[in-house]
Amino acid sequence: MSEWALAALVLFAVLGACLLLPALFDPIDGLIALELSGTTGTAVLLLLAQDLERQSFVDLGLILALLTFVGSLAFARLLERGP
Amino acid sequence: MSWTAVAVALFAFWLLLIDTREAPQLFLGVAAAALGATGSELVRHQRIARVGLRWRWLPRLWRPLANVPGDLVRLSVAALRAARPGARPPAGRLRALEFDAGGGNPADLGRAALAELAGSLSPNTYVIGVDAKRRLLLVHQLVPDEERPRRTIDPLEMRRREPPR
Amino acid sequence: MSVGSIVVAILLVLGVGLQVVACIGVAAMRDTYARLHYPGVAAFGLAAIAAAIAVDAGPSMIADKALAAAAVVLVTGPLLTHVTARSARRRRLGDWTIRPGEQVERIER
Numbered sequence: 001m002s003e004w005a006l007a008a009l010v011l012f013a014v015l016g017a018c019l020l021l022p023a024l025f026d027p028i029d030g031l032i033a034l035e036l037s038g039t040t041g042t043a044v045l046l047l048l049a050q051d052l053e054r055q056s057f058v059d060l061g062l063i064l065a066l067l068t069f070v071g072s073l074a075f076a077r078l079l080e081r082g083p
Numbered sequence: 084m085s086w087t088a089v090a091v092a093l094f095a096f097w098l099l100l101i102d103t104r105e106a107p108q109l110f111l112g113v114a115a116a117a118l119g120a121t122g123s124e125l126v127r128h129q130r131i132a133r134v135g136l137r138w139r140w141l142p143r144l145w146r147p148l149a150n151v152p153g154d155l156v157r158l159s160v161a162a163l164r165a166a167r168p169g170a171r172p173p174a175g176r177l178r179a180l181e182f183d184a185g186g187g188n189p190a191d192l193g194r195a196a197l198a199e200l201a202g203s204l205s206p207n208t209y210v211i212g213v214d215a216k217r218r219l220l221l222v223h224q225l226v227p228d229e230e231r232p233r234r235t236i237d238p239l240e241m242r243r244r245e246p247p248r
Numbered sequence: 249m250s251v252g253s254i255v256v257a258i259l260l261v262l263g264v265g266l267q268v269v270a271c272i273g274v275a276a277m278r279d280t281y282a283r284l285h286y287p288g289v290a291a292f293g294l295a296a297i298a299a300a301i302a303v304d305a306g307p308s309m310i311a312d313k314a315l316a317a318a319a320v321v322l323v324t325g326p327l328l329t330h331v332t333a334r335s336a337r338r339r340r341l342g343d344w345t346i347r348p349g350e351q352v353e354r355i356e357r
Binding site: 003004007010011014017018021028029031032033035036039040042043046047049050055058059061062064065066068069072073076077079080081 | 256257260263264267268270271274275280283284286287290291293294297298301304305309310313314316317320321324325328331332334335336338339340
């Protein structure tokens with residue numbers, strides 16, 4: 001297993017753990033976990049792109065980074081009022 | 084930023100995403116960039132907030148960046164300590180620094196915006212806002228910096244009207 | 249092992265390590281505002297990973313895009329943290345400014 005695949009595997013496990021957190025926390029803390037997961041997910045995609053030598057995964061990583069930002073902003077504003 | 088600057092930036096981003104240099108793709112890129120820049124101009128013309136930045140403030144950005152390695156170490160230690168069973172995790176501290184917020188003119192808004200961004204750059208500190216009424220910059224620090232707090236909270240020294248040279 | 253592969257290994261360990269620490273931080277902290285420091289740590293972890301890819305792949309499209317992804321996260325990260333902190337305070341306290349009776353340390357001259 002290459003070092004990239006190993007790193008991707010470790011971060012994938014971390015990502016899974018991180019995505020469980022919103023179920024345990026209240027909404028704002030869940031949002032923080034989500035912001036973190038976006039970054040970790042981008043890292044997994046970049047590592048996989050390098051391991052599998054598929055450039056398209058890097059595009060996915062770039063788009064995920066952008067969408068995490070926009071989506072988190074939207075969630076943050078929504079959570080100011082409401083449940 | 085001007086229409087042209089935004090259009091050029093968007094076109095550069097388009098070039099980054101496509102892998103070919105074929106003419107049809109480039110034309111599409113120009114069209115997309117033009118569309119995006121026009122949208123950006125329309126938003127800007129709504130004059131939601133006019134922000135004036137002084138370019139000479141930007142080179143000071145190395146200061147918060149210099150804090151980064153130390154902050155990464157501090158935060159890592161704090162996280163690992165907090166993960167031990169029975170440990171009491173730190174709550175960090177809310178701190179406030181006096182900030183001359185001035186009126187709503189573009190130069191003052193620019194200073195406040197840059198202070199908010201620069202203070203939040205290094206992970207140990209983030210800025211919650213510039214409280215104009217109380218003339219304070221409100222931040223949260225996880226590992227409070229007792230030695231040079233002003234350096235970590237307001238690294239670009241945006242708090243005074245005419246920053247010292 | 250060449251210098252390049254040693255650098256790549258160091259950067260990878262650093263990047264993955266920071267991401268793991270960030271996850272531990274978000275999970276282990278009890279206070280929302282304390283938690284909020286850790287997505288910023290993950291951003292720097294991603295930067296290290298992107299740098300590892302750039303060193304390994306050399307000048308190429310993949311390196312450019314990986315560094316661009318890291319740049320996006322590094323630039324938007326502080327802004328996101330700032331907005332999330334404000335939203336959290338608005339949600340809990342009504343307004344993000346200092347509430348009467350709230351304990352805030354003032355830095356004096």
